[in-house]
Amino acid sequence: MPAAQGTFPGRPARPAEGAAGRLSPTVNFALRIGFYCVLCLVCSALAAVACLLVNGGRTVKNMRIIRAVVRTFKYFFGLRFEVKGLENFKVEGPAIIVSNHQSVLDMMGLMEVLPDNCVQVGKKELMYMGSVGLIIYLGGVIFINRKSTSSAKMVMSEVAKTMVAENVKVWVYPEGTRNCTGDLLPFKKGAFHLAIQAQVPVIPVVYSSFTSFYNPKTKLFTSGKIKVEVLPPIETKGLTPDDVTDLTDRCFSTMRETLFRLSGRPSQAKDSS
Numbered sequence: 001m002p003a004a005q006g007t008f009p010g011r012p013a014r015p016a017e018g019a020a021g022r023l024s025p026t027v028n029f030a031l032r033i034g035f036y037c038v039l040c041l042v043c044s045a046l047a048a049v050a051c052l053l054v055n056g057g058r059t060v061k062n063m064r065i066i067r068a069v070v071r072t073f074k075y076f077f078g079l080r081f082e083v084k085g086l087e088n089f090k091v092e093g094p095a096i097i098v099s100n101h102q103s104v105l106d107m108m109g110l111m112e113v114l115p116d117n118c119v120q121v122g123k124k125e126l127m128y129m130g131s132v133g134l135i136i137y138l139g140g141v142i143f144i145n146r147k148s149t150s151s152a153k154m155v156m157s158e159v160a161k162t163m164v165a166e167n168v169k170v171w172v173y174p175e176g177t178r179n180c181t182g183d184l185l186p187f188k189k190g191a192f193h194l195a196i197q198a199q200v201p202v203i204p205v206v207y208s209s210f211t212s213f214y215n216p217k218t219k220l221f222t223s224g225k226i227k228v229e230v231l232p233p234i235e236t237k238g239l240t241p242d243d244v245t246d247l248t249d250r251c252f253s254t255m256r257e258t259l260f261r262l263s264g265r266p267s268q269a270k271d272s273s
């Protein structure tokens with residue numbers, strides 16, 4: 001399906017434009033997001049059957065099936081990914097991967113680079129999204145209750161043990177919520193506690209800002225290019241809980257600098273927000 005383009009304020013619809021060309025940005029946005037949700041729901045139901053038939057239940061191996069399906073979604077929305085640094089995922093053994101989180105569309109960027117044997121940490125509410133909840137469950141996503149620090153901490157410390165025992169990488173969105181402002185929110189510390197508890201490296205992944213083609217506030221959603229950079233692993237061997245804040249700050253600065261560079265944002269803007 002070609003990427004539907006809205007008619008934006010200030011530009012009259014041309015006679016050659018079809019019905020999609022005359023749609024207001026709001027309708028265009030709603031249609032495209034609606035289509036994305038339907039695509040996720042339908043593909044999740046089909047992928048769930050495939051996961052059950054091939055792997056028999058909840059396992060990280062299902063992520064290969066989910067990844068293969070989601071990687072086709074970009075063509076429906078005219079999105080292109082330019083990926084650098086994939087070799088940085090080739091660390092021996094488990095690792096914590098941290099990345100910026102802008103939108104529900106991030107699932108496409110996630111699957112574009114997702115290494116094998118990698119599960120994500122997600123909010124528990126995702127489980128109740130029908131077939132999408134089912135596929136996320138089958139893929140082995142670790143569910144946390146963000147409203148209860150103590151229960152989230154308990155889940156994370158269990159993960160610290162199992163990820164090492166089972167040689168699994170864990171993908172965390174350290175902002176803890178979606179943020180499509182072109183900047184980073186302050187990082188939560190769970191991912192960094194986890195990395196230090198498990199004594200595994202942190203691998204930052206940065207996606208360029210979506211704001212040039214996607215903005216829910218202004219109802220913008222067109223085709224676009226997303227630059228992705230997998231940064232070199234940051235070692236945590238020998239670090240203790242006292243080092244969590246330093247590690248968090250270090251990852252935050254590196255990722256923010258990379259985000260601005262990839263998004264073509266002038267460096268003097270770094271300090272302004």
Ligand SMILES: CCCCCCCCCCCCCCCC(=O)SCCNC(=O)CCNC(=O)[C@H](O)C(C)(C)COP(=O)(O)OP(=O)(O)OC[C@H]1O[C@@H](n2cnc3c(N)ncnc32)[C@H](O)[C@@H]1OP(=O)(O)O
Pocket residue numbers: 040043044047066069070101107120121122123126132135136139141144145146148149152153156157172173174175176177187188189190191193194244
């Ligand atoms: C086929 C079609 C498919 C369709 C499609 C499929 C897609 C298939 C992929 C799905 C993919 C899903 C993707 C989901 C994406 C999200 O759901 S993002 C939202 C959920 N994820 C997160 O929230 C992760 C990030 N959050 C954290 O890490 C947070 O720290 C926690 C663990 C939730 C705790 O929350 P908090 O209490 O608000 O956070 P924070 O202020 O950091 O911590 C409070 C205190 O506890 C301490 N603390 C935190 N964690 C710990 C810890 N582990 N140990 C000890 N102390 C700790 C902190 O140090 C802090 O203490 P101080 O240092 O201030 O003294």
Ligand SMILES: CCCCCCCC/C=C\CCCCCCCC(=O)OC[C@@H](O)COP(=O)(O)O
Pocket residue numbers: 036037038040041101103104105106107123126128129130132176177178179
């Ligand atoms: C029977 C129930 C039917 C429910 C229908 C639900 C329809 C939604 C269908 C598809 C949407 C595709 C979503 C793919 C997964 C997105 C993961 C995600 O991006 O979650 C947001 C979470 O990181 C942070 O949440 P907040 O920004 O704090 O909020």
